[in-house]
Amino acid sequence: MAKDENEKIVVGLDIGTTKICCVIGEVNDSGGINIIGIGNSVSRGLKRGIVVDIEPTAEAIKKAVEEAARMAGVEEIGPVFAGIAGSHVKGINTEALVAITGKSREVTTGDVERVIEAVKNQSVPERELIHIISQEFVLDEQDEIRAPVGMRGQRLRAKVHVVTASKARTRDIETSIEKAGYSVDEIVLQPYASSESVLTYDEKELGVCLIDIGGGTTDVIVFTDGGVRHTAVISIGGMQVTNDLAIALKAPIETAEDIKKTFGSAFASTVNEMEEVRVKLIGDRPDRIVPKRIIAEIIQPRMEEIFELVSQELKMSGTEGKIASGVVVTGGAALIPGIEEVVEKVLKLPVRVGYPQGIGGLVETANSPIYSTAVGLALYGAKAKSSGKSGLRLSTQGGLDNFFSKVKRWFVEFF
């Protein structure tokens, strides 16, 4: 592939607890992507969303990226957009204020830069700053402003959601990617990436809670009025459900995983009482016949626990009554039948299962909640790469290059 064509290529790399997935996309004229390559590998170096062993992680990354590159016919892989999750990730709402100087008292990109710098200065040096995502600007008394440049006022306040992570854990992700032979463009919060591929504009405006249930973690992100209000990582996922089944049925983990995926349900009362499943037990004990209803009764309490923890997050963050469009569940564990019924029972909100949207190309291959994060990372990458567009609009105020070098791509999250 020619070099100028290569500049249109974005690489999303989802380093998950159970699988590593690489999505290669070609940026199209409308800023979306056509997926031209997907590669998967089994993840063995992670626990609950965190890299605990760099070597196997690097190997799995290499395998997934090489597979995607081969499919896409891309020889050189540029810097990747990689996800981050795990209990060390924290999201908080904060704000900063600057005075608007100059005769006209018109807000410039420089003023926006200063207010973002003021947010940055509040952060703790031992934490890695992952995102500063704007909620709104307030100019004097006027709130709910989205793009303040060119408006008049004396005091500019930015209300933002700041995501930070452990520096060491972030470095472990970067090291794994570098060991695999690639470089990092940006590290992105996993549920923020998933929101790019799964949520609609209207859902974010009306208020929505996205729940990404993976193998090791459940990632939560809440949008109201188009902005991110809350992010959280809960350290329970689908592997815990498999573990519960293995213990309760005295079956090996692989058997429990197969049973869950083939016969599992998250809502016991709708499962036929008469249907039965043959289960292979540990050692040379004879197979056991188990009613499907019993399997669902083992799975349901763990799923309820996950959504009860989400409910607590919504209460604590004060977003509980503000999510008019309800809940979207995604991630591999969202594939279990009965998931909508459990969400409705616990959270008492409308629910749908989220599949990646806004893509062309290999749509069928990517059409699973398992790919929401990887596709979202590529979509985020496409947006970040085309941030020059919003830059041009602002460059009339001058100082743009300097602005980008200082605050990286945070800017793109503002407009």
Ligand SMILES: Nc1ncnc2c1ncn2[C@@H]1O[C@H](COP(=O)(O)OP(=O)(O)OP(=O)(O)O)[C@@H](O)[C@H]1O
């Ligand atoms: N059809 C299915 N029914 C039930 N569970 C499923 C199904 N398919 C996949 N899963 C579960 O989904 C989980 C993996 O989901 P996913 O690929 O989103 O996780 P991950 O990204 O590797 O992990 P994490 O995001 O937690 O780091 C596993 O626990 C798996 O058992």
Ligand SMILES: [Mg+2]
């Ligand atoms: Mg995941």
